[in-house]
Amino acid sequence: MKLGERLKTIADMVPAGATMADIGTDHAYLPIYLVTRNVISRAIAGDIHYGPYLSAKNAVESRQLAEQVSVRQGNGLEVLSPGEADVAVIAGMGGANIIDILTSRPEVTISIKRLILQPMIAAALVREWLCINNWHIVDEQLVEEDGRLYQIIAAEQGISRQVEPVLYEIGPLLWHTRHPLLKQHIEELISHLRGVLSAMAGSTEAVNSVKYREFNGKLKELEDKLACL
Known part of the structure; x- marks a missing residue:
């Protein structure tokens, strides 16, 4: 098999x-x-x-x-x-x-x-x-x-x-070992979050929510990690 x-x-x-x-x-x-x-x-x-x-x-x-x-x-x-x-x-x-x-x-x-x-x-x-x-x-x-x-x-x-909260998203060992697919992985996480934020952007209530601010902060952290590679 x-x-x-x-x-x-x-x-x-x-x-x-x-x-x-x-x-x-x-x-x-x-x-x-x-x-x-x-x-x-x-x-x-x-x-x-x-x-x-x-x-x-x-x-x-x-x-x-x-x-x-x-x-x-x-x-x-x-x-x-x-x-x-x-x-x-x-x-x-x-x-x-x-x-x-x-x-x-x-x-x-x-x-x-x-x-x-x-x-x-x-x-x-x-x-x-x-x-x-x-x-x-x-x-x-x-x-x-x-x-x-x-x-x-x-x-x-x-x-x-x-660990840094953002490493729960990325994976602490994936980050520390610089896994060969790490860049692609982080790019996919960023793309997903941008999609979520874009969908929320159509609602004033959603844009003013705690979740929207949380997702925005997470996106910035992921972008910062990507820039370090």
Whole structure:
């Protein structure tokens, strides 16, 4: 099985020998890939929807991996017992949804050693939540696939250093390592914010709002960071 760049990058962040839970597994491509390459010996693949759950189950059984990959239907971390997995992957969801999953089963979340998260939107919310809740970011990657840029965040338990608020948007490690796709990443963040501000500009109430001033300040910070590259 060959993975796309996004899933391959996530796979590279899973420590060898870990027991991994893939939350929102879809077709179980990630656990199948890791188990068949002997990176890990056991995985749990969970999905809330019956269709993806059935696809994952069929994919696992067709490869005779049912003893190594346990496919379960359930909402988020409800498919896990505390201590059952060392690593949890939550990829392809919105940032707010990822946070909801992590906060809904605190007894499971606290038992996990490493989180690998790939938010589709609102990555800044995820980074801020991690820092506030005693997770420190140990790796960050940017991956371009099918014309879209994806942010992937790995975090482990521990006290997190305070960072400039703008680095929640950019990614502190992406900034400090000067990731090859960093310039493109910041340009996309700027373009998105300009679009939001342009849409708000048609309303006097919106222009006078706290949010408008907040977005304007964030835009200036991002432009300043871009100018430093």
